[in-house]
Amino acid sequence: MKVLIVGNGAREHAIAEKLAQDCELYAVMSKKNPAIAQLSKEYWISDIENAEAVGKAIAGREFDLGFASPDATLAAGVSDILAKCGMLVASPSKEAARIEWDKSFMRSLLERHKIRGSPKHEVVTTVGDARRVVKDLGMVAIKPLGLTGGKGVKISGDHFSEIDEGMEYAKSLIDKDGSVLIEEKLVGEEFTFQCFSDGSRIATMPPVQDHKRAFENDLGPNTGGMGSYSSGARLPFTKEQDMDEAKKILQGVIHAMKKDGNPFRGVLYGQFMVTAHGVKIIEFNARFGDPEAMNVISLLEDSLTNVFLSIAEGQLSNPSFSDDCTVVKYMVPQGYPDKPLKDAAVSIDASGIESSGAKVYYASVYEEKGKILTTGSRAFGVLGRAGNLQDAERIAEKGCSCISGPVWHRPDIGTMGLISRKVERMRSIRGESS
Ligand code: AMP
Numbered sequence: 001m002k003v004l005i006v007g008n009g010a011r012e013h014a015i016a017e018k019l020a021q022d023c024e025l026y027a028v029m030s031k032k033n034p035a036i037a038q039l040s041k042e043y044w045i046s047d048i049e050n051a052e053a054v055g056k057a058i059a060g061r062e063f064d065l066g067f068a069s070p071d072a073t074l075a076a077g078v079s080d081i082l083a084k085c086g087m088l089v090a091s092p093s094k095e096a097a098r099i100e101w102d103k104s105f106m107r108s109l110l111e112r113h114k115i116r117g118s119p120k121h122e123v124v125t126t127v128g129d130a131r132r133v134v135k136d137l138g139m140v141a142i143k144p145l146g147l148t149g150g151k152g153v154k155i156s157g158d159h160f161s162e163i164d165e166g167m168e169y170a171k172s173l174i175d176k177d178g179s180v181l182i183e184e185k186l187v188g189e190e191f192t193f194q195c196f197s198d199g200s201r202i203a204t205m206p207p208v209q210d211h212k213r214a215f216e217n218d219l220g221p222n223t224g225g226m227g228s229y230s231s232g233a234r235l236p237f238t239k240e241q242d243m244d245e246a247k248k249i250l251q252g253v254i255h256a257m258k259k260d261g262n263p264f265r266g267v268l269y270g271q272f273m274v275t276a277h278g279v280k281i282i283e284f285n286a287r288f289g290d291p292e293a294m295n296v297i298s299l300l301e302d303s304l305t306n307v308f309l310s311i312a313e314g315q316l317s318n319p320s321f322s323d324d325c326t327v328v329k330y331m332v333p334q335g336y337p338d339k340p341l342k343d344a345a346v347s348i349d350a351s352g353i354e355s356s357g358a359k360v361y362y363a364s365v366y367e368e369k370g371k372i373l374t375t376g377s378r379a380f381g382v383l384g385r386a387g388n389l390q391d392a393e394r395i396a397e398k399g400c401s402c403i404s405g406p407v408w409h410r411p412d413i414g415t416m417g418l419i420s421r422k423v424e425r426m427r428s429i430r431g432e433s434s
């Protein structure tokens with residue numbers, strides 16, 4: 001099988017590594033990811049947020065199966081171009097990926113099909129309406145409708161305290177985009193629940209908790225995600241009923257999109273929050289999460305090539321996942337996310353990594369004259385996997401200590417200290433005694 005992947009981050013490195021176990025891999029990348037390049041029989045450098053450019057890069061070549069991975073690549077219609085080039089495709093069309101790139105579409109899909117889980121919300125186009133909605137809802141999340149890499153949301157109490165500050169942000173989004181989404185602020189613990197879908201059926205993956213805030217104890221600015229952990233079929237703070245509710249919402253979306261004649265084939269990612277009033281949906285992504293892909297793909301016990309094939313052919317079965325625990329920590333450049341150090345040399349002690357048992361995934365780095373350099377975005381994902389969280393966390397930490405240079409990570413991710421605080425917090429939100 002000749003399989004083509006489009007993308008070049010740590011998430012795509014994890015996907016590529018798994019695919020390359022049983023297919024002949026090819027890649028289109030915006031910048032050369034040295035690890036993906038090594039796994040690929042051939043690769044092309046192209047603007048991967050431009051469907052035509054990707055089409056040109058692979059013109060005259062034949063592939064059996066294609067998978068477009070990052071959000072902006074899907075929003076640019078790259079899956080549609082791959083299909084036009086004659087291959088089977090396991091990632092969603094531009095129209096199906098709208099579930100991610102248009103939050104107004106997403107909220108109205110849920111409403112029209114009576115799928116529960118949305119917070120109170122309204123899309124407004126004037127500052128007057130924005131002020132009215134904020135007055136009605138009280139504590140709010142103010143967000144653009146489109147893609148922002150997880151960094152476009154501002155929340156009462158976290159990012160602004162006065163209504164006027166919130167209004168300033170709402171106005172800036174209205175001026176730029178013509179509209180803004182205002183949602184009631186939800187309080188609870190977030191988790192990621194991803195599934196494969198062939199347009200009708202879903203097969204869920206183990207849930208994961210990502211950490212969006214830059215600094216320890218979930219403080220500081222939002223980032224693309226600083227690290228994540230998984231602990232089998234449930235997270236330490238979720239109950240079976242939470243997972244059932246979340247699964248129903250994912251299945252509901254797949255049914256709704258099929259009914260609307262816009263079937264979703266690929267990986268559907270639900271960003272959920274467990275609250276005092278059940279599970280709520282924050283957003284959907286039309287792709288694997290980054291870093292969450294590193295957690296779940298390492299646990300997949302079946303061939304990812306076969307899973308992708310079954311998605312594209314409408315024949316999805318239930319792939320199996322190990323019950324092991326995983327912890328991923330992102331190493332990021334000094335100054336990240338506000339003033340990240342670019343073009344700084346970092347080095348990896350490969351034999352140290354090997355003996356630590358960790359795995360390192362290359363994210364936003366490049367190679368020049370035999371050196372690995374940072375670009376300013378997240379540099380490496382470091383994965384630890386073990387039978388329990390403590391060991392998985394220790395392995396990830398050991399892996400991080402084998403990377404030197406001006407990069408840092410959050411040592412608290414996956415530790416029992418941080419996790420038990422989350423469990424306690426969730427108990428108190430649910431009104432349970434500890
Ligand atoms: P999004 O880009 O919609 O995923 O939002 C990024 C982050 O902002 C989420 O992961 C949440 O931490 C936070 N967030 C978004 N919407 C809400 C909401 N309605 N209530 C509380 N937090 C939110």
Ligand code: GLY
Nearest residue numbers: 210225289290291
């Ligand atoms: N981990 C968040 C995302 O992939 O959007």
